[in-house]
Amino acid sequence: MELSSFDKSLLNLLQGNIPVCSRPFAEMASTLGADENFVLERVRELKAAGYLRRIGTFFNSDNLGYRSTLIALEVTPSEICTVAETINGYDEVTHNYEREGKFNLWFTLSTLNAEREGNILSEIKSLRGVEDMINLKSNRKFKINVQFNLQ
Amino acid sequence: MCNSIYSDTKILTDPDKEIIRVLQEDFPLCEEPYKFLAEKVGIDEEEFLQRVKDFVREKKIRKLGAVLQHRAAGFKSNALCAWNVPAEKLADIAAIMSSHAAVSHCYDRTPAPNWNYNLYTMIHAKSRAECDSIIDELSRLTGITDFQALYSIKEWKKTSMKYFTEELKNS
Numbered sequence: 001m002e003l004s005s006f007d008k009s010l011l012n013l014l015q016g017n018i019p020v021c022s023r024p025f026a027e028m029a030s031t032l033g034a035d036e037n038f039v040l041e042r043v044r045e046l047k048a049a050g051y052l053r054r055i056g057t058f059f060n061s062d063n064l065g066y067r068s069t070l071i072a073l074e075v076t077p078s079e080i081c082t083v084a085e086t087i088n089g090y091d092e093v094t095h096n097y098e099r100e101g102k103f104n105l106w107f108t109l110s111t112l113n114a115e116r117e118g119n120i121l122s123e124i125k126s127l128r129g130v131e132d133m134i135n136l137k138s139n140r141k142f143k144i145n146v147q148f149n150l151q
Numbered sequence: 152m153c154n155s156i157y158s159d160t161k162i163l164t165d166p167d168k169e170i171i172r173v174l175q176e177d178f179p180l181c182e183e184p185y186k187f188l189a190e191k192v193g194i195d196e197e198e199f200l201q202r203v204k205d206f207v208r209e210k211k212i213r214k215l216g217a218v219l220q221h222r223a224a225g226f227k228s229n230a231l232c233a234w235n236v237p238a239e240k241l242a243d244i245a246a247i248m249s250s251h252a253a254v255s256h257c258y259d260r261t262p263a264p265n266w267n268y269n270l271y272t273m274i275h276a277k278s279r280a281e282c283d284s285i286i287d288e289l290s291r292l293t294g295i296t297d298f299q300a301l302y303s304i305k306e307w308k309k310t311s312m313k314y315f316t317e318e319l320k321n322s
Contacts, residue, residue, distance in 0.1 A: 014217040020203050022183060044180050054311060055217040057174040063211045064314055070260060084307040091316065096308035099301040110312050134263035143249035143257040
């Protein structure tokens with residue numbers, strides 16, 4: 001599916017904030033000079049075509065009382081599949097990537113308390129193939145904004 | 152409190168957690184999405200809208216909108232770039248990196264004894280060559296030459312956090 005210039009304007013608008021009001025799609029439609037039903041239909045089609053990873057609410061986990069960290073593991077290459085799948089099994093893990101370099105598996109972990117974080121990390125550290133682990137706690141978040149300007 | 156991105160109203164009531172649980176699902180694509188969500192929680196639309204506005208003001212909600220599929224949008228390459236930045240220059244250098252359009256995330260993190268990198272940027276580009284040239288550009292702009300470009304080989308998991316689900320399992 002080729003994106004029309006209307007689609008690109010719609011996607012740029014959708015990536016910003018959806019209005020918090022009774023008829024948000026009607027409000028977006030009036031910004032775009034279209035009608036509400038057309039906008040809704042197009043959003044559904046773009047979603048079905050795989051252009052949208054997610055449309056919804058993104059929270060600041062710190063402000064909901066969660067603590068987040070980035071963990072890097074050095075894993076023996078032959079064990080990486082088993083280790084990655086075990087890590088995926090934790091609901092508290094949202095991103096898990098195999099990367100180039102000495103530390104070859106990187107995942108994010110968000111937990112409600114230090115005890116839960118400690119328990120998960122000690123379980124992971126004891127998995128076969130895990131040679132080293134570093135815990136990179138975040139201090140300041142200077143930018144969190146996955147937004148692409150389509151032209 | 153001087154750190155403006157953090158709110159000090161972290162205590163959430165059970166009804167608030169209910170609202171967060173329905174908001175974290177896919178946003179309903181219908182004419183009155185908030186009314187639909189409010190009905191799920193069992194409150195009226197007006198009250199629901201008010202709580203959403205409160206959460207935005209309290210910075211509990213960072214964004215209500217869409218995230219594009221990077222690959223579908225043509226961004227096929229991504230690198231986590233870890234930089235070793237002198238502590239006193241951290242804020243200035245982070246500001247320069249954050250202002251680059253290809254940088255989606257920029258965090259400072261406490262380094263580990265055997266891993267001296269304290270600033271982390273996610274970089275998205277259409278190809279690896281373009282990613283490399285963005286990293287070179289950031290290095291030139293900031294004067295930071297000690298860095299690691301960690302290209303992804305495989306995405307094992309990428310999902311959104313589900314908040315307050317444990318309590319449901321236990322109740």
